[in-house]
Amino acid sequence: MKGDTNMKILSGNGNRPLAEAIARRISVYRGGSVGIADARVERFSDKEIFVEVFENVRGEDVFIVQPTSNPANDNLMELLIMTDALRRSSARRVTAVIPYFGYARQDRRTSARTPISAKLVANLIEKAGVDRVLTMDLHAGQIQGFFDLPVDNLYAAPVFALDIRHHFQNAEGLMVISPDVGGVVRARDLAKRIGAGLAVVDKRRAGPNEIESMTVIGEVAGKTCLIVDDICDTAGTLCAAAKLLREEGATAVHAYISHGVLSGPALERLGGSLLDTLVVTDSIEHSAAVRAAEKIRVVSVAPLFAQAILNVGNDTSVSSLFREDTLAPIYEAHYRFA
Missing domain, CATH: 3.40.50.2020 (Rossmann fold)
Structure with a gap:
């Protein structure tokens, strides 16, 4: 199993608390502090999005935690622009961690002259330079086939x-x-x-x-x-x-x-x-x-995503997280104090 030392977590504004919870969990699993990479994701006065990453990511395995929930368009653009920033900074691999995949309900044409927006979003994510997508409970399983890159669909x-x-x-x-x-x-x-x-x-x-x-x-x-x-x-x-x-x-x-x-x-x-x-x-x-x-x-699905990110970073099985016997030790403390 390869080491996971060259791993960084980046978060947009889509769900910062979840990203921080994932980072805390990874810190526990790895026995060392893992934080959110220092970056700014801001709006200009005209609402254009600007991203600047303050840490070196050259040769790094970077995971962007960003659900494309409301406001879906803003969060999607943040994801695309963060990916572009990482690509232009020579990140080795970029994984888009999208806990909630927006536009997933538009996965087929329901009548004449309507779009397949989920496919369009997949194209945009690919074109931006994402290497892999990690998501959960896609509204339609066929959305995985909209991508020409690996998509790991976790289950709640x-x-x-x-x-x-x-x-x-x-x-x-x-x-x-x-x-x-x-x-x-x-x-x-x-x-x-x-x-x-x-x-x-x-x-x-x-x-x-x-x-x-x-x-x-x-x-x-x-x-x-x-x-x-x-x-x-x-x-x-x-x-x-x-x-x-x-x-x-x-x-x-x-x-x-x-x-x-x-x-x-x-x-x-x-x-x-x-x-x-x-x-x-x-x-x-x-x-x-x-x-x-x-x-x-x-x-919380932070323990689930934290383990999935570690597995992806270490090139080990993600499908093992589909079973309760695998997740039970991860969630043991959560239910002990629930």
């Missing part, structure tokens, strides 16, 4: 499985719910991990963000339901699904969502919903209102 499912085992002792009383037919594979994977049943909410839309009807496929009466999805945006589907499951006899409804976008009326809807708790990761930096919300709990 094993982290969620550890959290569920910590907070719910009776697996027989649990039922994992997919909020739509498209998410069945994700829900089935989590159900298999925790030994629970599986049900599906069949959702039919009248238009964007407008639900026409919902029905439950499966028996949820007397069960503690765990809705699993990759993105929660305005929370309309999630709250409607929680209401429907309660009407069908569920004793409690919780949700595990990889990326808590939580835009627009999301917090208001969640506060007045029949959902008991919403568990999200910190792939997106959450506002003070989200952190203060009574029903929302955040599980």
Whole structure:
């Protein structure tokens, strides 16, 4: 295994707290201090982005931690410009660590004369000079094929499985719910991990963000339901699904969502919903209102990404992090004090 001494972590403004948490974790794993590389990522008065890296990166393996969440365009441009700065400074390899990949929901043409924006973003990232992408729970798996470079897509499912085992002792009383037919594979994977049943909410839309009807496929009466999805945006589907499951006899409804976008009326809807708790990761930096919300709990993916970065830096397996037995020692301290 090659050494990881020539490794640097760089962060934009997309999610600085996550980048710092990843650096702290890497410091623990390596037994030495690892900080965020000294750099400035600023705006001129006309809002143009300017990047200056103050540390030598020649021959270094550099990891840029930058989700392309809201404001998606600003965060994406920061990522591209940071990559260009590193390339022009002779960095050996640049890995874009994108915990939340923006534009992922535009992964295909849904009607005539519409773009495939996820492919365009992939092209921009490649052209900027990124060598590898490290992300989590892509909205559509085929986005990996939009890149002509290695893409490691991590999963929140094993982290969620550890959290569920910590907070719910009776697996027989649990039922994992997919909020739509498209998410069945994700829900089935989590159900298999925790030994629970599986049900599906069949959702039919009248238009964007407008639900026409919902029905439950499966028996949820007397069960503690765990809705699993990759993105929660305005929370309309999630709250409607929680209401429907309660009407069908569920004793409690919780949700595990990889990326808590939580835009627009999301917090208001969640506060007045029949959902008991919403568990999200910190792939997106959450506002003070989200952190203060009574029903929302955040599980960190910093340990997961820290280990993945070390594995990439050492040219060892990333797929080993798809298993709970690999992640359990990494998250042991987190749940010991939870």
